[in-house]
Amino acid sequence: MPSSDPSSGWVMNIQNFSVNDGDGIRTTIFLAGCAMRCPWCANPEGGSLRNPMTKLMSVDEVVSQVLRQLPFLRVSGGGVTFSGGEPTFQTGFLRALAGPLYDAGVGLAIETCGTFSYLDVADVLAKMDQIFMDFKHPDPAAHLRWTGRPLDLVLENLRHVRESGADYVVRIPVIAGVNADSETITRMLDILADACPSAKLEFLPYHKLGFAKYEALGKPTPAGFETPADADLAEYQKMAVQRGLEPISYR
Ligand code: SF4
Numbered sequence: 001m002p003s004s005d006p007s008s009g010w011v012m013n014i015q016n017f018s019v020n021d022g023d024g025i026r027t028t029i030f031l032a033g034c035a036m037r038c039p040w041c042a043n044p045e046g047g048s049l050r051n052p053m054t055k056l057m058s059v060d061e062v063v064s065q066v067l068r069q070l071p072f073l074r075v076s077g078g079g080v081t082f083s084g085g086e087p088t089f090q091t092g093f094l095r096a097l098a099g100p101l102y103d104a105g106v107g108l109a110i111e112t113c114g115t116f117s118y119l120d121v122a123d124v125l126a127k128m129d130q131i132f133m134d135f136k137h138p139d140p141a142a143h144l145r146w147t148g149r150p151l152d153l154v155l156e157n158l159r160h161v162r163e164s165g166a167d168y169v170v171r172i173p174v175i176a177g178v179n180a181d182s183e184t185i186t187r188m189l190d191i192l193a194d195a196c197p198s199a200k201l202e203f204l205p206y207h208k209l210g211f212a213k214y215e216a217l218g219k220p221t222p223a224g225f226e227t228p229a230d231a232d233l234a235e236y237q238k239m240a241v242q243r244g245l246e247p248i249s250y251r
Helices: 059-067 070-075 087-103 118-125 140-147 151-164 182-195 211-216 230-242
Strands: 008-018 026-031 055-058 079-083 107-112 130-134 168-174 200-205
Touching: 008 059, 008 087, 026 059, 026 087, 055 059, 059 087, 079 087, 087 107, 087 118, 118 151, 130 151, 140 151, 151 168, 151 182, 168 182, 168 230, 182 230, 200 230
Parallel strands: 026 079, 079 107, 107 130, 130 168, 168 200
Antiparallel strands: 008 026, 008 055
């Protein structure tokens, strides 16, 4: 369980000069812990708070490290992105970090799998300039089987985020062996076109860059998942546009 003391928390990494996690140059804070258990996860060290690849850090340590980057963040129109793992898993720590950064005028974004209690995190999400929320599978049983968490909660939180008026992007991790087929993507896009018309949408093709981390942790690398073909991704983009969604890319 996350620490009840929000003045410190478990951090996987703080990555400066990131350009894939929102606008401009960003410092991405990877917070450990996640309620999902996706077998293709690229950040296996995020599945538990405490492991050889995570570090207990105080709010002051993290904030002062980020503020050293402030000139780069400001000049590029960037900011800080909270990622993970699942950043809301350590809600108290996330809130304690977001407060002083927000007060310092740092633009904030969050990447979330959508599994959280909205009431518990609404105040933190309100500080974010942009919310990136994953949508992994359209079938409730398959979603539960693949991730260990219910689809309903993700869709309910997507509705909350849309209704809050936040700037948000839905992200579909496209994984051959899980959801990268025309029928599944069609169902996902139909759900999105209905639940959040005109939403911005980013397709994230599966990659194997996290394999070295599995080896470092002594875990077997994910098997049975592949990167989708470029032609398939192009087709999915077209299908999204046909449904009034707005494909974007930060890659
Ligand atoms: S939600 Fe993301 S961080 Fe969590 S297990 Fe799935 S892929 Fe990994």
